[in-house]
Amino acid sequence: MKRLLSRIGFALSVLLLISPAILIFLWMLSLSLKNELDNTAFPPVFIPSPPTLDNYAEVFARNDFLLYAWNSVIVSFSATFIALLLGVPAGYGIAKMRATRLAGLILIARITPGLSYLIPLFLMFQWLGLTGTLAPIIITHLVITLPIVVWVMISFFEGLPGELEEAALVDGATIWQAFRHVAMPLARPGITVACILSFIFSWNNFIFAVVLAGRETRTLPVAVNNMLTFEQISWGPLSAAALLVTAPVLLLTLLAQKQIVAGLTAGGVKGA
Amino acid sequence: MSSATALEQAAATTERRRRNYARHYMWFVVPAAVAVLGTILFPWVFTLYVSAFDWRLGSPREFVGFANYTKLFTDERFGFALLRTLYYTALSVVFPLILGLAAALIFNQKFPLRGLARTIFILPMMATPVAVALVWTMMFHPQLGVLNWLLQQVGIPPSMWVYHADSVIPTLVLVEVWHWTPLVMLLLLGGLAALPIDPYEAAKIDGATPLQVFRYITLPLLAPYLVVALIIRTIDALKAFDTIYVITQGGPGSASETINIYLYLQAFAFYNMGYASAVVVVFFALILTLAALLMWTRERVKP
Numbered sequence: 069m070k071r072l073l074s075r076i077g078f079a080l081s082v083l084l085l086i087s088p089a090i091l092i093f094l095w096m097l098s099l100s101l102k103n104e105l106d107n108t109a110f111p112p113v114f115i116p117s118p119p120t121l122d123n124y125a126e127v128f129a130r131n132d133f134l135l136y137a138w139n140s141v142i143v144s145f146s147a148t149f150i151a152l153l154l155g156v157p158a159g160y161g162i163a164k165m166r167a168t169r170l171a172g173l174i175l176i177a178r179i180t181p182g183l184s185y186l187i188p189l190f191l192m193f194q195w196l197g198l199t200g201t202l203a204p205i206i207i208t209h210l211v212i213t214l215p216i217v218v219w220v221m222i223s224f225f226e227g228l229p230g231e232l233e234e235a236a237l238v239d240g241a242t243i244w245q246a247f248r249h250v251a252m253p254l255a256r257p258g259i260t261v262a263c264i265l266s267f268i269f270s271w272n273n274f275i276f277a278v279v280l281a282g283r284e285t286r287t288l289p290v291a292v293n294n295m296l297t298f299e300q301i302s303w304g305p306l307s308a309a310a311l312l313v314t315a316p317v318l319l320l321t322l323l324a325q326k327q328i329v330a331g332l333t334a335g336g337v338k339g340a
Numbered sequence: 341m342s343s344a345t346a347l348e349q350a351a352a353t354t355e356r357r358r359r360n361y362a363r364h365y366m367w368f369v370v371p372a373a374v375a376v377l378g379t380i381l382f383p384w385v386f387t388l389y390v391s392a393f394d395w396r397l398g399s400p401r402e403f404v405g406f407a408n409y410t411k412l413f414t415d416e417r418f419g420f421a422l423l424r425t426l427y428y429t430a431l432s433v434v435f436p437l438i439l440g441l442a443a444a445l446i447f448n449q450k451f452p453l454r455g456l457a458r459t460i461f462i463l464p465m466m467a468t469p470v471a472v473a474l475v476w477t478m479m480f481h482p483q484l485g486v487l488n489w490l491l492q493q494v495g496i497p498p499s500m501w502v503y504h505a506d507s508v509i510p511t512l513v514l515v516e517v518w519h520w521t522p523l524v525m526l527l528l529l530g531g532l533a534a535l536p537i538d539p540y541e542a543a544k545i546d547g548a549t550p551l552q553v554f555r556y557i558t559l560p561l562l563a564p565y566l567v568v569a570l571i572i573r574t575i576d577a578l579k580a581f582d583t584i585y586v587i588t589q590g591g592p593g594s595a596s597e598t599i600n601i602y603l604y605l606q607a608f609a610f611y612n613m614g615y616a617s618a619v620v621v622v623f624f625a626l627i628l629t630l631a632a633l634l635m636w637t638r639e640r641v642k643p
Binding site for chain 1: 364365366367368369371372373375376379380382383384386387390442443446449451455457458459460461462463464466467468469470471472474475476477478479483484486489518523526527529530575578579581582585586600603604607608613616617620623624627628631
């Protein structure tokens with residue numbers, strides 16, 4: 069009897085722990101599936117009856133939503149790709165040289181508030197005439213993605229046994245070949261982790277694009293925030309748009325939770 | 341040539357090669373280092389430089405030395421922003437740590453569907469902050485929001501949430517807690533998994549109560565991990581921007597204007613580049629000091 073009670077208590081506490089997450093996302097879904105009348109009803113209407121997809125249709129009817137989605141895709145993929153290109157070899161080099169001081173520099177990048185990069189970079193991009201293109205946004209996103217990739221890869225390469233590469237070196241391979249054909253294939257799980265995390269934090273980033281983006285170059289978080297400013301109470305489309313923005317990330321988390329947990333516990337990484 | 345000398349020679353070559361390689365690994369780091377120099381180091385130096393100018397974008401800049409900094413010390417609005425930031429940070433560190441510890445202890449047990457429950461639990465941390473902030477904004481609506489309806493159901497008078505100066509910061513902290521408790525939980529869960537088993541077995545033999553085990557074994561052993569979580573949480577809370585900007589933009593009035601918001605307004609609403617740069621420098625110094633202080637604590641807590 070006592071065991072049963074403690075089991076029920078335990079189950080309840082688990083439920084209590086996960087309910088804030090579930091409730092917010094469900095409420096988001098509920099708002100996005102109801103018409104405006106139900107959304108502003110008090111007491112609130114919880115279950116949409118009948119559920120309507122009008123809000124989603126309205127979001128997609130604005131042709132700029134697709135443009136902003138495309139911008140977000142380009143920015144996140146480019147920032148992640150460049151970060152991998154530069155960061156994976158760097159992580160390898162730092163791990164091999166045991167250059168802890170270099171690793172420390174990466175940590176400082178993690179500490180710096182994102183806004184503090186923006187004044188000089190904003191001025192520089194204006195000066196270079198790059199404002200109005202996606203390039204400034206991609207470049208600033210490197211501030212987030214590059215440290216994540218390097219940090220994850222350092223801890224991953226440090227965990228790999230060095231014997232295989234040494235054997236390759238003794239057989240006359242160059243260090244680049246040893247890296248490219250021995251270490252990198254072994255580190256594929258680490259690269260996956262780095263890739264997922266840097267993509268998510270780039271996708272979620274708001275601060276850089278809100279300052280640097282022009283009308284045509286907004287990313288999704290900025291575009292969705294602008295919807296709030298211009299349509300005070302139109303909760304349905306707003307929720308639908310918000311859900312569309314965060315859905316890819318939530319889906320990715322559900323699919324790759326193991327990798328995400330591994331990467332986050334490795335260094336407590338998080339975007340700027 | 342005898343085989344012995346050949347072997348020796350080969351060994352010497354390998355050794356020499358290995359030493360050379362250590363230097364060659366530099367080239368793996370150089371491209372990334374250049375990118376870091378351009379996007380991270382250059383901004384620091386340039387900010388320091390700009391902070392010595394009176395520079396409103398569009399008008400000529402004028403060298404003023406430390407004038408921006410002396411102005412900061414007498415700037416009341418900056419002072420209040422600093423206090424608000426510290427208040428916000430203190431709350432956003434304490435609650436996630438307590439809740440994250442409780443969650444980690446629960447997720448450290450074995451129970452059915454644990455993997456699924458953990459995945460759901462970490463979803464808030466991965467969700468797009470802006471998107472979620474918009475939903476919170478709707479929930480905080482004083483007349484139509486679902487939160488006041490919930491309060492009504494349990495007999496608590498409705499709150500003004502983010503629409504009143506007294507409740508705005510605790511309300512924003514609520515969002516921050518929702519977002520980042522999972523990260524604390526993950527860090528501590530990693531710590532719990534790494535704890536040695538022996539002390540627990542000894543305690544079991546000695547007949548210690550669960551509370552005693554927690555107080556005298558788990559908590560001291562977990563201390564280093566708690567400090568790491570504390571450091572990360574402090575830094576992130578100091579840097580908080582997205583949710584505050586989206587939900588209140590520093591309002592009502594300037595009741596939720598933290599340093600980050602103040603900085604944003606100075607730089608990108610008023611275009612006071614020189615003054616904003618001085619704010620960045622002071623803010624960054626504050627973060628570095630706090631981080632260093634916490635790192636120092638960490639060294640002392642290490643077993």
